[in-house]
Amino acid sequence: MIRALAAAAVLAIAAPAVAQEAPAFTSLTQQFDDFATETAAMPMPERVKRFRERFNALLPGFYAPRNGATEEQYNIKVGRNLATYPAQRDKFLAAARDFSAAYVHGNAHFRRYFPDYAPVMPIYLVHSLGEMDGGTRDIDGKTVAVFGADVIAKIHDSTTIGPFLDHELFHFHHARYFSDCEAMWCALWQEGLATYVAGRMNSTEDDKTLMLTIPRPIRPEVEPKLAEAMCYARPRLDSVDPEVYASFFYGNGKSPYPPRFGYYLGYLIARKIGDGRPLDELAKMPGDQVKPLIEKALADYHCPPAA
Template identity: 40%
Template sequence: MKRLFRPVLLPLLAAMLSASAGATEVKGLSMQVHDLATPFVQVWERNAGKPDAEFLRDFRSTIGARFPGFYDAQRFSGMFTPAQYENMIVKARAEFPSMRAAYEKKVARFTQELPGHIASFRASFPDYAAKTDIWFLHSLGEMDGGTRTLDGKTYFVFGADAMVKYHGDGDEAAFFHHELFHDYHEMECSGEPIWASLWNEGLATYVAKRMNPAANNSELLLDIPRNLVADTQKQLGRAFEDLHGKLDSDDRTAYAGLFQGRGGDDTGLPARRGYYLGYLVAEDIGKTMSMQQMAKLDCASARTAVLASVERLRKAHAASAK
């Protein structure tokens, strides 16, 4: 992969991440990093042996008050009642001892490795502004990494607990490059059609692979659920035929089957297969474009490229669908 230049590591970022309270600006960037993952350990420790109500009060005042839009049942649009959401916090407390060692190791690695991941990403995408605040926290099982829009503002969130659960102790470079690319890409198309999600996730996975050629499926998050790639390859013709008919749809069941690990659809095809299919589409388009050029496509141009690629791949794998 061609490197445009090799920037100096961001010297203030490592120091910034080590602070467990407040947020610190990085010189030359508008990004701030808020560490709420470390305070979770502290809240858990000082409430050992105390009732759940004491833990909840401490959690709310120490952690929840610093990111109230995130730790709020209301943002789930009725999926959870406030009481059910509090039960999720209590459950996270109960489960924490079994993951504590891995969690603390993940927190330390985040601190150590993020500056290098940002630097290497900017070597390939030097115009990456790193302007979206990062919130590093215990996500109560919700997410390993991604963005959340709260009250009209976008937040860049990393969940240490889900990183432990889904990533194990492997190399995190591909994961960080995937998520940093989402922050860089910022392509939002009206209506949230399937093709746009396919492009966003597939291109991020493709960039992560290009930047980390040795990354395996697990490190690329293409092994959730287990054997995702192998199971999709067995039905690749059917998978592209099904995808072809859904590209301009914004149906949430179709979306769930392609991009969520649970919920799925009634096709009999692997759940979350859209990540792998999107990767294959990006790989196909990447035969004639650099990843930098692909990242700059507007919605109309991206849609044209995606639809043409899916048609090519659908025809190429048509025989296996029979």
């Protein structure tokens, strides 16, 4: 993550810890387990219908189709997750149980670097139906922070949970200072910077720790053709096409590069911009300052003229 870790350590000296409670979060994991257990013998169509009624009341707008999915496709996904839950139940409940302690520790660690951290959005721990380990969602014009205990149980362990929380808490913090936009360059900066900051906070460049190995290692496939990948990104910086976004940031994105390769490109760009700058300065950079820096970082890669 940082070419000169010794120098970075000086630049990222943590502020003294502040004795402050972690922001509260609402857990819906027990409600999910209760529902799955109580309705196990119910016919699936009725079970799915009741699930959506109950959980839409608990977290309105989250358990609904997105990214072009139909109601029928979403209901199939709900049914599939309910059907496979018994085999995953023990790991799910363990992840939900362990999250509280990890979250308190993660908040204390994060505030050593960002003492003014104070998220302005509600935070939930849920069964995400396989959608996410953590992130934000815009629902009915409001931003909500969500942790998915089901995905955390599948992909995180004691070596990654701390940096993962640093990454996600940085998103929550960054949202106070960086105005979101639909253009691809915004996501490149937001995801790349969160990955870079997590590395600085943990003095690591390890790809597994930084979640750059999901669903498979990204760096080994991108590095041999890095200039090509950066040149692929350059003309797409202003794109608002959801398919372009998916090609960079989704696990099943369609591009000439590995799934989620946008996280790696964004990380490299954030490293170019961030090395030598305090973390707090990076968190508070406005978009009109960031975009020219991204373009400058990309200009280092000599791209052929556009056809």
